[in-house]
Amino acid sequence: MKLLIDIGNSRVKWAFATGNVLVDADALAHDGRPALTLERIPAHPVQAIWLTHVTGAAHEAAIVDILRTRYGVQPQLARAAPHWCGLHNGYREPERLGVDRWLAMMAAWREAQPGAQASCVVDAGTALTADVIAGDGRHLGGFIAAGLQTQQRAVLGATRFATRETETPFLSGLGIDTESCVRQGALLACLGAIERAARQAGASARCVITGGDAPILLAHLPAHWKHDPNLVLHGLRALSEAS
Ligand SMILES: Nc1ncnc2c1ncn2[C@@H]1O[C@H](COP(=O)(O)OP(=O)(O)O)[C@@H](O)[C@H]1O
Numbered sequence: 001m002k003l004l005i006d007i008g009n010s011r012v013k014w015a016f017a018t019g020n021v022l023v024d025a026d027a028l029a030h031d032g033r034p035a036l037t038l039e040r041i042p043a044h045p046v047q048a049i050w051l052t053h054v055t056g057a058a059h060e061a062a063i064v065d066i067l068r069t070r071y072g073v074q075p076q077l078a079r080a081a082p083h084w085c086g087l088h089n090g091y092r093e094p095e096r097l098g099v100d101r102w103l104a105m106m107a108a109w110r111e112a113q114p115g116a117q118a119s120c121v122v123d124a125g126t127a128l129t130a131d132v133i134a135g136d137g138r139h140l141g142g143f144i145a146a147g148l149q150t151q152q153r154a155v156l157g158a159t160r161f162a163t164r165e166t167e168t169p170f171l172s173g174l175g176i177d178t179e180s181c182v183r184q185g186a187l188l189a190c191l192g193a194i195e196r197a198a199r200q201a202g203a204s205a206r207c208v209i210t211g212g213d214a215p216i217l218l219a220h221l222p223a224h225w226k227h228d229p230n231l232v233l234h235g236l237r238a239l240s241e242a243s
């Protein structure tokens with residue numbers, strides 16, 4: 001059994017892989033010190049650990065140390081690469097592409113084959129990212145925007161209007177008070193950016209969304225959008241198989 005771990009800016013996500021199947025997938029928020037949260041992953045016996053993180057080089061040694069001590073296995077770190085199995089990283093400096101974006105693209109590329117269909121891959125986390133892959137495997141580029149929660153925090157942090165602590169739901173249209181206007185602003189901004197990116201991929205593209213806020217966005221996207229909550233972990237599993 002392998003342990004797969006994806007550490008983002010807000011949460012640690014993990015699953016155990018036996019063959020092609022991911023089991024016991026779960027997630028926990030971290031407070032900026034992800035190493036501490038790793039101690040809450042179940043200590044099942046594993047033969048290998050595959051890890052991806054976007055928390056910066058300063059955290060890496062602590063993350064690796066905790067996992068090695070807890071499981072007795074040296075974790076393998078995923079890195080963005082110039083190409084993988086016919087998928088070509090479109091960045092001028094390929095290593096600068098977020099490794100979580102690269103892994104999500106790897107998983108999507110694998111699913112899109114052998115139809116040579118274009119893909120639009122969205123990750124709705126702390127940041128909202130989209131990446132477009134042409135049918136021949138060329139990564140055409142993407143965008144990084146503020147995520148659904150990050151947008152709302154940015155607006156509330158940069159303004160002085162009075163807001164109340166209310167749990168207003170995301171709507172399908174416009175807001176009718178300050179709280180719902182802020183929520184709808186974030187939702188519509190995310191949806192607009194996603195639909196613009198998908199347009200770059202073409203009308204017949206395979207569109208897939210992952211990330212903690214994917215379920216909220218999915219409810220407002222066209223029906224052909226697919227949801228894969230574990231897309232990054234599936235990319236990590238694919239990488240672990242090829243290595
Ligand atoms: N149980 C939860 N705890 C914290 N955030 C959650 C939870 N469920 C959904 N979310 C949403 O997930 C978002 C983070 O998504 P995620 O993909 O885990 O981000 P990241 O990869 O940046 O860590 C948060 O902004 C929040 O809106």
Ligand SMILES: CC(C)(COP(=O)(O)O)[C@@H](O)C(=O)NCCC(=O)O
Nearest residue numbers: 008009054096097098125126127144
């Ligand atoms: C854009 C990201 C911050 C997204 O991270 P997340 O929202 O999942 O925490 C991450 O992919 C990253 O740090 N990227 C490096 C910069 C780049 O992709 O160009």
Ligand SMILES: [K+]
Nearest residue numbers: 123124125127
């Ligand atoms: K993201």
